[in-house]
Structures are given as C-alpha cells and as structure tokens.
Amino acid sequence: MSTITLLTDFGLKDTYVGLMKGVILSVNPDAVIIDITHHVDPHDLRQAAFIIKSSYRYFPAGSVHVIVVDPGVGSRRAIVALTMMGQTFLAPDNGILTLIVDEGDIDAIVRVENSDYFLKAVSQTFHGRDIFAPVAAHISLGVDLERLGTPIAKKDLVLIRISKPYVGKKDELVGTIVSIDRFGNCITNIDSDCLAAFINAGKSKKLQVAIGQSKINGLSLNYESASLQSPMAIIGSSGYLEIAVDCGSARRYLGAAKGDAVHLILSN
C-alpha cells in the first residue's frame, strides 16, 4: 500500500509539487508517487471531479489519491479522507469528491483534524505541503483513518452541482464540453451508457451531433475512420463522448471552449 497519486492545479512551473513530494518521502521513504496531472484549470473543482472519477480505477489497489484543488485553503473548509473500493481519497471537503461517492460502497470517511500527522508548522496558504502530503504518507504507511479525525457520514460531505446531460426540446440530448485536451479533443459530460440509452430509444434513427455551427453525422470508432481534417464524434478513452479531428484540433476547428453545449439529435 504505497502508491500515492497527486492531482492538483499547482502546475509544474513552481515548487509546490516538488515540496509535497519531499514531505511525503520524509514520512514514507518507500512511497511511489505518481502525478495524475497538475494542470487542472486553477480552482476548477468540476474538472478535478471528472478527472479523479475517470482515473482512480487505473491505479493499484491500496493507492492513496491526494487531490488538492483548494481555493478555500486557510479558511474553515474541512479536509476529508474517504476509503472505498480498496483505495483512499484525501481532499478538501469542497465537492471534489462529488462524482466519486457514488462509484461504490464507502468503507469510512473522516474529517482530518489530528495535527499529530501534519507538519509542525502549518501555513495558511499551502496545506498541500503542510497537511495533505504528510497525512497521505501516513495513510500509505497504514495509519487507520479513524486516528486522523472524526468519522462523518456520506451525507455530511459537501457536494457540488455538476451539470448532467439532459433531454431538451425537440428530444435533443444536450451535453457540455467539460475538458479540452492537448490535442484539441473536446470531451463532453455524455458517457457511453447515457449515449447508448439515447440512441436505443430512437430505434433506427440516425445520430447527428451539433456543436456551434458544425454538424457531425454518426459516431466514429477510431480517429482514423473519419475524413481527414473533419470533426468526428467518438467515445473517448475516459468513456465519454468527445469531438475530435484526426491529425488536427477540434478546439481550433470548431472554435470550441469548455462549457460549450453539444446537441445530439436523432432523425430519419
């Protein structure tokens, strides 16, 4: 039980991530630390919530996932540790875990309060280094969650509203772009189950995806199966519908941005 993942909005320009790793290794020299990414858009809790939901299952059993997107650092927001599915999630209690809590049965949740497991001097602006890092290292060493603070119930967790796809007028399915990757692929909040249910309800009708002024007919199976330089709709590797352009950028092609609506229409 020694893999610790880091998911933050700290970027890699500064020393924030390096110092967290130094503190972790000072507590547990055998910890294996993996960066999920440090480029969550600053303070974007919803993006972080999507990322951890679609990432955790690819890490070893016993992993400790440390999520620090924390605009409320230094305020009274709590820090929580949650164990489920054989993994532990350590995060500010600000809604980042909203999409995790329904992934399975929760074994334990605590509000992290025991400063015996913090650095001796805790700053008001960098709990990542002073609280999250040493607490995660102690968890990876086998410290029981209950020693870290007060057990709380699932209903006590702060949750945030994360927009879900909905059926709009004219029986359209309306989703949202939640993330755009390095290649310009635009990832929506429409997962494959939701898409399958929508398509099946339309029986033999044909799918059309509308985004801005562009319309895409049908789903592609892989990046190469669409026409070169034309946008395609495809179920991406995280299990969500995405709009992509083979050997190009859907973001640039469509002038798309995070938060843009994507409309799915079934017609004959």
Add this chain to the structure above:
Amino acid sequence: MSTITLLTDFGLKDTYVGLMKGVILSVNPDAVIIDITHHVDPHDLRQAAFIIKSSYRYFPAGSVHVIVVDPGVGSRRAIVALTMMGQTFLAPDNGILTLIVDEGDIDAIVRVENSDYFLKAVSQTFHGRDIFAPVAAHISLGVDLERLGTPIAKKDLVLIRISKPYVGKKDELVGTIVSIDRFGNCITNIDSDCLAAFINAGKSKKLQVAIGQSKINGLSLNYESASLQSPMAIIGSSGYLEIAVDCGSARRYLGAAKGDAVHLILSN
C-alpha cells in the same frame, strides 16, 4: 530489469501519462518509470525517432523504452517490441524505430498481439494506457518477447524516410533543423561524424555555416566561447551540429523554425 522510460506526444496537461504509470505499477509495483519527454510535437514521428536514438544509451541495461507517438491508434497499424543492445523498445510499427534499427544487432522483434497482456477493455483511442503500459510492465517483469506475439524480421518493420544531410551544388553540405529546444538552440540532422568527414575533405579550408540570412564562421567549443548575443555553430550534447546564442535564443535571433535548411560551406 525494471526501468521503464516513456517518450510520447501526450504533454503533461492531461491525465494520459499519469494513467499509463498507474497501469504499469498495477502490473509491476517495482517498476521505476522515467519520462524522457512527453512534449514531442504532436504526431511528429521523425522527431521521436531522433530523440530515442540519442537517448537510449543513457539508461540502465535492461530498460524498456515505451514510445507512443501514434497517429494511427485504433487503426490496423501493428505494435512491435524489439530487443537489441540489452534494451527493449516498444512502439507502434509506424517508423518511429527507423533510426534505432541500425544502432546494433537485433536480438528479437515481435508483433505484439497477445491480449492476455493487455488491459481487459481496450479502447480505440488510448492504446498507451490499454496496451503499451501493461505490455511494458510485463516485459519489465521478464516476460519473453515471444509470448507477446509473432516474431517478425527486421525487413518487415515499417520504416520512414528521414532526411539526411547531403552535398548540394557548390559542394555545400545541406542539413535541416530537426528540433528546437527550450533555450532556442536549433539542432540539425548533421552529426559529428558527418561534419568531421565534410571538414576533412576540405583540408585546410575554413568552415562557414549559413542559415537564412546569417553566416557563422567556424565552430565553437562551448557556449561561452562565442561573442555574446551572436549565433554560433557547435556540436551539441546529442552529438549533432546545433546553432546557439549564448545567453539568448538562436530561434528568435534567426527567426528559425523546424525544417529550415542549414548550409555548410568550406572556403579559403
């Protein structure tokens, strides 16, 4: 045999690299994973071919090098694993290994097909996570290449044309800028052996390097030996001729770009 290197065009903004590492550790918890770089220009097979050629020798014996610059992901392109010089290279069969295959004697090549070593669910868009990562981890655990798929011959590998320096009219040696680094140093495809042969053929003549409108006289031995803020020609750390500006950027100074020609002239 537990060092696994990653060379991709995934960047570090998204979770692609983090998920590959999670999968590797899930298979081999003792793997030591090193990033060569994830900032290959998207889909630039030639740049990746240069990088792996000039990098592999700096890694421990037994290293497994995973190269994922893979515009054909999800299509019928094969995946190959190749062992030579005590190291293993795992890559799409798209020409990325073109410069590696002549570096020494090849011990084995296989087309990777055995899905026992893949993740159970293989997506059509992210073989880095679903195939390359688990296969690399199994290789690092000692799985024999022949268990991964069908042995093939060197001549069966896809190779790509990578432009080499050539002698042009007026006995010029003409090379190309293949990469520009963070400092603005412009790295060419002219290696030190090629340069030495060209210079020796000219006997006591003097070397001049022409790039765009700029002319550089002679070779510098280190960055400080040229005039401050003037371009110099120098054999860089990867063994190739590069154009640099001490305490400045040759890219900006020259307005240079990847693909630009560099002319070497010998005169009295």
Add this chain to the structure above:
Amino acid sequence: MSTITLLTDFGLKDTYVGLMKGVILSVNPDAVIIDITHHVDPHDLRQAAFIIKSSYRYFPAGSVHVIVVDPGVGSRRAIVALTMMGQTFLAPDNGILTLIVDEGDIDAIVRVENSDYFLKAVSQTFHGRDIFAPVAAHISLGVDLERLGTPIAKKDLVLIRISKPYVGKKDELVGTIVSIDRFGNCITNIDSDCLAAFINAGKSKKLQVAIGQSKINGLSLNYESASLQSPMAIIGSSGYLEIAVDCGSARRYLGAAKGDAVHLILSN
C-alpha cells in the same frame, strides 16, 4: 541516503531532465529522484538561489540536491559539492548557493574534479548529464566528498549580490518581487522576520503596502480573508511577503513583473 532532487532551468519540453535521470539510475538503481522544478527562468541564478533556500528543509535527511542553472557550462567555472545540515548540495560554483551557505554550519565543501565519477565522454554543453548526474548518484551511494575533488573553504565560493530589502527615504521598507507563481502571486524578498521587525519598530502604526499605483492596507492571514478580486499582502508558504488576489492573478491585476519594487509604509 538515496533521495536526489533536481532543480534546473531545463524545462520539460526537451530530453535534458530525462537523460539526467537515466544516468543517475544507471549508477544508483535505488535512487529516488524528485523534481523540485525545471522551470527556473533560464539562467536566473538569483531565482534558483531563493528556491533552493526555501525548499531543502522539506526533503529527507541525506538528500542530495542537484542544482543546474549553469550559463557558464563548458567554461572554466568550477563545480562544487557542499554538505551541511545532513544534506548535500551539488551545483556550479556560480553563486547559486549564496543563500544556502548561511543556513547552518558547513561540514565540507569540495571542488568536483575527479573524472572517475563522470561519464566517460563529457560534452562541453551538457554537464547536467555528464557530470552532475553521475556525481550525484555516487554521492547518494555514500562516496565521500573528499574523493570527488579538492576541499575548499567557504570563503573560496563564488557568491552573488542578491538584493535585500532596505529602509529607504521616509522610513519605507523597500523590497523586490523575486518570483511570480502560476496563480499570479507575486513573491517578494521580504521575509517574515524582516517584516515583523519593521512593523514592531513602528509600534502601533498601520501597515500599507504600495506596488505600482496600488495600495494595500494591512496583512491578510489567508487567501479568503481579503475582498474577492482585490490584492492582498500575505506571508506566503515560503515565509516571504507576497501579493495575491483571491481567485485571481495579482500579476495581471497589478501589471507586475519580476524585479518590481514593493514599498512598505507605516502610518497612523
């Protein structure tokens, strides 16, 4: 004694960092390598000096800190290794250690000259890979500093002038912005001790911080305690005064840049 940290201006776009890690692991397969950051502004010795001073204490006892911001690579500048406070610092002798040498008692300093611990072929442009990496790995294996080269005295080290806060006319305390982080927080060279002494001298007077055309009244305790979207002055996590904007960028708000002056005024 196996944690090795890297602090460079190499960035992550190129292979420089990856190759250093390959060389380290080739010498010491058990080394745990942590990136402090590779995004020091190119050739900015003062920024690197601040970073290592405010970082080292968060790493395990016995760590080896490798600092490569090295505009003089290939020239006659020396390389030094310095042990103090149970940690070792390996750096070019160009002033990068100026702020470290007064942090505690120095146990040993040597000029690194013994090429037995270098790569066999040493380039003129990349000592990070060819000298720093293998030497750091040997130190992490327990090689005594004295085997690496000639012992020197503290007074033999190259030091650089690093501007300190000073009391200007009208009894202002004048500092400088030395670094701006990803969030736009502007970090000054005024540490908490210096600030406390200045405030205490003014007795019951009120603190005002002036930067450019903006004036900030009083100190904030955490990011949330100031008005939203207004600049605040706060002691940041590295122990220095910084100017921040909650959920915004002080850099953009103030149009601030590295090197800008910050004036502290006490009035009734």
